[in-house]
Amino acid sequence: MKICVIGLGYIGLPTAAMFASKGHNVIGVDKNEQIVSALNQGEIIIEEDHLAEFVKTAVTEGHLHGSLVPQEADAFIIAVPTPITDEKKADMHFVKAAAEEITPYLRKGNLVILESTSPIGTVDDLICPIIAGSGLEIGSELFVGHSPERVIPGKILYELVHNSRIAGGINQESAQRIADLYRTFVEGEIYLTNARTAELCKLAENTFRDINIAYANELALICEKSGINVWEAISLCNNHPRVNIHQPGPGVGGHCIAVDPWFIVEKQPDTAKLIHQARLINDNMPTIVAQKIINLTQGQDKPQVTILGVTYKPNVDDMRESPILTLISHLKTTNIQVIAQDPFAKGYQGDPYQAAAGSDLLVLGVDHNIYRDLDLKRLAQAMRTAKLLDTRNFFDRQTTAAAGFEYHLLGDK
Template sequence: MAQKICVVGLGYIGLPTAVMFANHGVRVHGMDINEKAVNMIQNKQLHIEENGLQEKLEQAIDDKLLTVSTSPEKADVFIIAVPSPIREDKTANLEYVRKATESIVPFVEKGNLVILESTVPPKTVENIMMPELIKTGLEIGTELFVSHSPERVIPGKVFEELVSNDRIVGGINEESSRMTTELYRTFVKGTIHETDATTAELVKVMENTYRDVNIAFANELAKIADKIGVNIWEAIRLANFHPRVNIHMPGPGVGGHCIAVDPWFLVELNPELAKIIHLSRETNDGMPQYTADMAASILQAKQIKSPKLTVLGLAFKGNIDDMRESPSLDVLRHLEEKTLDVTAYDPHIKEIQLKNQTASVEEAYGHADALLILTDHNVFKEMDPNEIAGMVRTKIVIDTKNCISRDKWEAAGFEVYTLGDSKNR
């Protein structure tokens, strides 16, 4: 087992990974260029939300097994877990990966292992990392070992899935794979599958693209169901009883740092061949506009003078605080283009980041003419419609996640509208 690990990038993946190794007795140094995040971690404060992270972070620091700063340190293993976003033109921005690799070069020594955890386009290890690591003067594959082992965890269940999920390890050679497998065996209980680096890169992107294409299919079905008066949620539920069918659920769009991003890596790689992938991305990217149009048309049909619309949920999925690539942001933009009076509320996002965002429950629900649910947080699923009824001006709720009880809300006097079910429109 490695005596010391240096984790570069202390975000939604890097920090839990660093803490996990520290909690298993490994000395870890974490670095991030975000000084505010580093200062918070040093004071045992979290800059991200993740179940169990607070307790595990405190233990790691109290045990003196985790240190953090804004620069790397010498170690046996370097794990790079930095963002790999897309630019406005939908091409991969790999500067974070390149700069992170560049930053560790002065600290790398003979016999070290460098692991890229970030989800990246195929050939990133070969084309982006290798040119930087060669500058160490070490022979790659015999004196310096390199691999790609992408995370496969879901926000909110990171620690559970770090342990239980199978893991892909792709080394530049067999020794790199072996060393990486041995390292993750520190806490991974799932099967570790070894392959080469480029295959590992492709596998992770494939996994997220499969889900994106499936969601695009569900969103197309939702639009069709709207036209023919079928409840798509009921139809999908019944279709999924087939032993070889697993249709995902529709929604107001696809967000997050993976599913909304990674398919573009394949489109960029070969646009002529990635036609279904490209169309799926366009379908899912079009759902925020579809959602905004639906909400606006419902309000228009009610002929409410100067209606106030409250958007519930800014995070890209339920019970987390992550707004990266969240479709809610695009829905808000399209609603603003329609000059609607919009207020946004998300109990998981403590910091006010948008001009029309509120942290006040009273301000969110008070005098609202319609509630538009975009994120299926538990707190929204468990709302008491009778309590809400006394706060709003008009009893309308638009549910794009099919996450509330229609019967309960209708019993409280609300008109309930659901994405993919036009029966009540």
Template structure:
């Protein structure tokens, strides 16, 4: 039996995937409402293919509980935020989960940390907890780091097909965990040591953050001198060894916008390019606000309530709003005592901000400027409805005449 700890964006799909491939699974979460919802047959977030996977896992006997189970394998998939002052990882959820596991686990158990952590986190925070409970690591308890490598919007597919990294003190234990993940994972599974596994995951997301920052800085440079950044990137990418990403309104989600800070916090003075990239990407929501201000001034619009922000999630066609550029923009406006913009997102069903609309047509009827912040399929299909509006397209998906871009 495997006890999966944490039933959020990573833990739930992982638990379901294991269960549908013949592994006995109990999913545990401290959130009683979430567990009750799952036990009532309802999934807790929208994701393509997730409900079918959920139904299949239920038929295979998966269970959900607020209690930790005594078993031989634990997968810890809890959040790992960072301290915005020190820029270091806040490992409180991992620490608490491991403490709870130590209270119920038998000798010989394998504790797998799936949560993304900074290099050295398991040495600094997890090993001391195990030892404080009287266990000998490598004999009584085996520690493994198997960082997740999936993205909202394509989770089910990526869980099955993406390669995985297994970090372990022991090659033999690493191979045992590899066999467990091989029950569903068709990608290559690499076994290495724990610190390498920790570093590899953070490096992957940091690489993407730096590439995005380069595109965003290009956008600022090109706009300052009246050049088309999209045309420049398109031509530059024809070079066989160049692959510049597209600029955007900022970086959200719980990976790219968070993980690079772990390196900045842990290696001050060394992570210079990484720090610069983080600052560039974090500056983009405010840059978009500046662009909105300039467009309002050009068009003679003084009432900010005539501005509509399309999109609240951090990426297209998901309901995940963690660290979304739109929310970053709204927080920035609050700091400057500005408010009143209209907001709409077809994927966010509950009100989470002021002036949030749930009908696209009603939203459009109440704004003059539409700022496209997320490239949801809906707006691509209904772009014709934006005719006559002033459009700031931060995602480069609109081909209507007169639209503004980054």
């Protein structure tokens, strides 16, 4: 088949290359000229394990081409961004533009699949009315639906093949055609449903995780007040065969878990009360951590704090929606001087010992594995006041004490 993939980011590019690797003729479309010209030379500008070699092979074998504009094809896959506005509403302008741009190229029998994470009703209420402008009858001449993506950055190529997938169509035939197309590379189960259910499922999966983390964060605050170590308590609870409480922390970041629940809240604010509350609890964690930092540096002349880790999760360079960046902005409104260090994040890659020099508090914000190699004694000696606030239960209390630190743990007395 000839497949046109619109949007060549973390989702669209691996998907395009995957279809190409199975012999389909794939046109990868992006507005970004740098992405398209790199692709046509067999190169990529994003970081993802094994993707560079995979794309190079697909381009060299002649199955994958880059283009700035769509072309006629059998199937169109939309994988453009769906960010959130400052008002916590889904910004659908990329999806709308992509649907408008493919419309002139649609032909009888084509399949249009939305992969972007989107609010319920996007296929029915936004995409279908636009592509109906092709003059083709939706459902019998044009087959349409949503097949959400659940891959995790770092393992995208593996998970594209092995994860199960939902094929949600505007009718049974659309769902079946979507499933048949993905079956060319998906080895996991493919479940057929309608488009609205598929849209809801993607949002509900990430919302489940957000609510679970909010619960862990609330437990952390309850435990602090009750003189209990929440990390020990959660680990004991999780020995129950049907309990899986997530971990507390300084907040929730990234462009999925911290964003997708808002797509549900936006549509049904009066009903989605638990979902909304979970978002507020998680979004409040940077403020809670900021208050702890203020308390721990109180009385200090010109206090200085060093934060280790600014990305939204460990061992990646992605800072989107990072709660640590929110924490830093909070602290900048106080008299505390903040120095942040992160070996992965652009602009923060300084030496950790220099970053800690003269500080009154070290804050572990992100549990990057590489921080295991830190010489805690050297860090403590570099500081003016050797205090440590651990927001991830990363360090061992005894070890940090032996290195000379006064140790404080989020979620502990």
